[in-house]
Amino acid sequence: MSTDNKEVLLDIKNMVIDGFSDEKWHEIIKGVDLTLHKGEVLGLIGESGAGKSTLGLAAMAFARPGCRLTSGEIWFDGVDLMKQSEAEKQKLRGARIAYVAQSAAAAFNPAHTLMEQTIEAGVRHGLVSAEEAREDAKKLFASMDLPDPNNIGDRFPHQVSGGQLQRAMTAMAMASRPDLIIFDEPTTALDVTTQVNVLAAMRSAVEQFGTAAIYITHDLAVVAQMADRIKVLRYGNEVEEADTQTMLTSPKEEYTKSLWSVRSIEKEGKTADDKILEIKGITAAYGKVPVLKDVSIAVSRGKTVSIVGESGSGKSTTARVITGLLPQLEGEVLFNGEPLPPKLKDRSRDQLQRVQMIYQSADTAMNPRQTVGEIIGRPVEFYTGKRGKAAHQRVKELLEMIELDESFLDRLPGELSGGQKQRICIARALAADPELIICDEVTSALDQIVQEGILKLLMNLQEELGVSYVFITHDIATVRAISDEVVVMYQGEVVEQGPKEAIFQPPHPAYTELLLASVPEMEIGWLEKTLSTLGEKRAAMG
Amino acid sequence: MHPVIRTVLQRLALGLMTLFFVSIVIFSGVEMLPGDFTQAVLGQAATEETVAAFRRELGLDQPSYVRYIDWIGGVLRGDFGTSFSGRAASGIDRSRDVVDLIGPRLWNTMFLASMTAIVAVPLALFLGITAALYRNSIYDRVVNATTLATISTPEFFVAYILILFLAALNPVFPSLANVSPDTVLSERIYRSALPSMTLALVIIAHMMRMTRAAIINLLASPYIEMARLKGLSSSRVILFHALPNAWAPIVNVIAFNLAYLVVGVVVVEVVFVYPGVGQLMVDAVTTRDIPVVQACALIFAATYIVLNLSADIISIVTNPRLLHPR
Structure with missing residues (x-):
């Protein structure tokens, strides 16, 4: 798509935005320029804290509470929004500039129907009558591939699925036919198989109406499908900007290259005959809702088994059965060849010690009032019986293992970065000298570079200590990086399992095929190519 | 079902x-x-x-x-x-019979409670919503400071202040609220004005502050941000997007205050010699x-x-x- 002769729609010049924290104003956007032509899609990428959402919202001349637009110019269609009154800016928002939020589930008001919220902006701005808006919304719902487009608008947000909500939100943004849409990580919260369809819906909407868009994401492969140009941000500064093709094939800056480095971890998958954990024919349910159906998985000693699948596939439930948090209804869990009692309280301390768990959200998995020393020291004392100096010595060793120094001992979790917190959680699991660690989406909340660090650390620890991992994730790139063996789960059943090399080689069962095909690749045109084949794959699943 | x-x-x-x-x-x-x-x-x-x-x-x-x-x-x-x-x-x-004894007293108590509630509840909601709408404005601060003052003052003191200004210095209302079953409605309202005002001052403060807090609590929600990004006016954001999700805490504090109007007003009854159930119960205990x-x-x-x-x-x-x- 050429943008040479198009009119400039949005021109942000030397934008400075401050954020308030620690009782002071800090610059979080430090003089960034951004130019967008009519009908063009600009990808804005960077890690969390890079300021991409803040900059995206600045395009609407909007600052979140605790932020302020300090200086700079925001020229939208010939007008500097920085000089406009609040009322003038309100007239633009929702009418000429629309916003699509990260979590549609949170951004839809639970108290009103989809229809009320979809037509609200257009009607309130006096662009259309409620009657016209309703008819138009139904057409938009249809073009977004929403089921039952004539009636879905009468539903409340909690009555439709996450992927549908995200599409409804795109329809909501489109309803007033804006000149510009800000997409703020719109597919981050979705499963990869859902993401493809939502991406396609957004793409076609933008193309159909010739809408310009700023697409904010941390996922390069996704942005490659959506954007004409890509701008990389870091710490509130621009790193580089180029058209999508150039950015994918020959990024200039080291930082940009490192952004997709997690995909560069290479590991040869190996298996062993010595099984540390075998679960056989597990059936489990929450109350009366069946979650796992006849699940059997084996984990080789000193190796990593990844369990992959979308939300609701039962992968976390499998972890809960292994740890005894959810007793199974049928089947058995063999650890070192011996059956583990189904219920947590029937297990001996020794059995508990050997299986440890690390969670997705390190934030909520640690007591915010305990220091790092206490968090790691507690399981050291509890499981190994070490006291005083010996315990202290062990805590220091553990810190060393996770590549942090002694100065962390007296810090509280709130003072640490996301990656450091997850390292502390790893150390806490290691404190028990476990033989098996279950990692439940441990890198999902982290940025690419931090993810890479954590994955490498886990791999090194495995080499050093011979610990085995059950690695639960929905991210195929992570699976490729870390696994020896892979288990694919779908709707509570194991679809396929085996050595990594075998799983990633065709032929695949239908679901694996769909899952692998849905993972965006860093290649322009991937989305079109994939969409044509995905339909058949879905059909093949029945 | x-x-x-x-x-x-x-x-x-x-x-x-x-x-x-x-x-x-x-x-x-x-x-x-x-x-x-x-x-x-x-x-x-x-x-x-x-x-x-x-x-x-x-x-x-x-x-x-x-x-x-x-x-x-x-x-x-x-x-x-x-x-x-x-x-x-x-x-x-x-x-x-106990029923004959309590009946007229209960009717008096209910009358005073309803009369107060009819004025106080809508007023408290209005003040709470507008205070949230104009958060941190002068208006918000005045409303907040005033309600904080009435909440912190013992109710008998509020009662005496009202008597001083509205009965003793400017004889607008009677300081004694002696009603009997044959008092006509308008006279009843007139005589109950001061006790009703005293109670209203106390409960409006509670309800208004909770309404304001419940709404403000929601203002950080993503759907409120979304509403603002649709360019909606503040009043639309508060009334259509925040308020419907804030009812649960607000209704609870209203219920609590209405209950107080029935069961907790003995002090006010004593000050104004109002023949309600509260006094009856205290007498019965003695x-x-x-x-x-x-x-x-x-x-x-x-x-x-x-x-x-x-x-x-x-x-x-x-x-x-x-x-x-x-």
Whole structure:
């Protein structure tokens, strides 16, 4: 798509935005320029804290509470929004500039129907009558591939699925036919198989109406499908900007290259005959809702088994059965060849010690009032019986293992970065000298570079200590990086399992095929190519 | 059955159970009151035979579970028993039915409560919503400071201040709120003005502050940000997007304050010599008039339970997840 002769729609010049924290104003956007032509899609990428959402919202001349637009110019269609009154800016928002939020589930008001919220902006701005808006919304719902487009608008947000909500939100943004849409990580919260369809819906909407868009994401492969140009941000500064093709094939800056480095971890998958954990024919349910159906998985000693699948596939439930948090209804869990009692309280301390768990959200998995020393020291004392100096010595060793120094001992979790917190959680699991660690989406909340660090650390620890991992994730790139063996789960059943090399080689069962095909690749045109084949794959699943 | 109807029925059943347990608590509580009605009436000098005979006449010689069953059985039939006062060892029975005793008093209390609520609840909601809308403005600060002041002042003090300014210095309203069953409505309202104002000042503060807090609490939600990014006016954001999600806490504090209007106003009744249930109950406790104490306590408990139950039910039906299941 050429943008040479198009009119400039949005021109942000030397934008400075401050954020308030620690009782002071800090610059979080430090003089960034951004130019967008009519009908063009600009990808804005960077890690969390890079300021991409803040900059995206600045395009609407909007600052979140605790932020302020300090200086700079925001020229939208010939007008500097920085000089406009609040009322003038309100007239633009929702009418000429629309916003699509990260979590549609949170951004839809639970108290009103989809229809009320979809037509609200257009009607309130006096662009259309409620009657016209309703008819138009139904057409938009249809073009977004929403089921039952004539009636879905009468539903409340909690009555439709996450992927549908995200599409409804795109329809909501489109309803007033804006000149510009800000997409703020719109597919981050979705499963990869859902993401493809939502991406396609957004793409076609933008193309159909010739809408310009700023697409904010941390996922390069996704942005490659959506954007004409890509701008990389870091710490509130621009790193580089180029058209999508150039950015994918020959990024200039080291930082940009490192952004997709997690995909560069290479590991040869190996298996062993010595099984540390075998679960056989597990059936489990929450109350009366069946979650796992006849699940059997084996984990080789000193190796990593990844369990992959979308939300609701039962992968976390499998972890809960292994740890005894959810007793199974049928089947058995063999650890070192011996059956583990189904219920947590029937297990001996020794059995508990050997299986440890690390969670997705390190934030909520640690007591915010305990220091790092206490968090790691507690399981050291509890499981190994070490006291005083010996315990202290062990805590220091553990810190060393996770590549942090002694100065962390007296810090509280709130003072640490996301990656450091997850390292502390790893150390806490290691404190028990476990033989098996279950990692439940441990890198999902982290940025690419931090993810890479954590994955490498886990791999090194495995080499050093011979610990085995059950690695639960929905991210195929992570699976490729870390696994020896892979288990694919779908709707509570194991679809396929085996050595990594075998799983990633065709032929695949239908679901694996769909899952692998849905993972965006860093290649322009991937989305079109994939969409044509995905339909058949879905059909093949029945 | 629709889940909302089921929940409402469950709550109702739960409310009845609570009332039953409360009746046991009330009965045992009164049992444990120190002192004895017969001795209070007959005095120290009474012989043991007279005391025993009098106790027999009142049924006080029966074991407590028998008396409980008698009492609760009567209550279920609408018969709260006969007041002890008016009876004397002389043999002439001038006692009255508890229902006749409480009836007019309860009507007075309900009248004062309703009169106050009709003004106070809408006013509190209005103040709370506008304070949230113009958060941190002068208006917000004035409303906040004023309500903080009325909340922190004891109600009898508020009452005397009102008497001073609206009765003594500028005789607008009467300082004594003596109403009787044959007082006409307009006169009744006029005479009850000062006690009503006193109560309103206290409860408006509570309700207004909770309304403001409940709304402001929601303003950080992503859907509120979304509403702002649609370019909606602040009033639309507050009324259409925040308020419908804030009802649960607001309704609860309203119910709490309405209950206070019925059961907690004895101080105000005393200051204005208003013939309400509160005073009656205090008098009954001092004279050990057990049937009256029990009846008042049961009415108060029922008020609390009914109001809180309604608040519960309203917060349930304003939750779209329950009202519109998947």
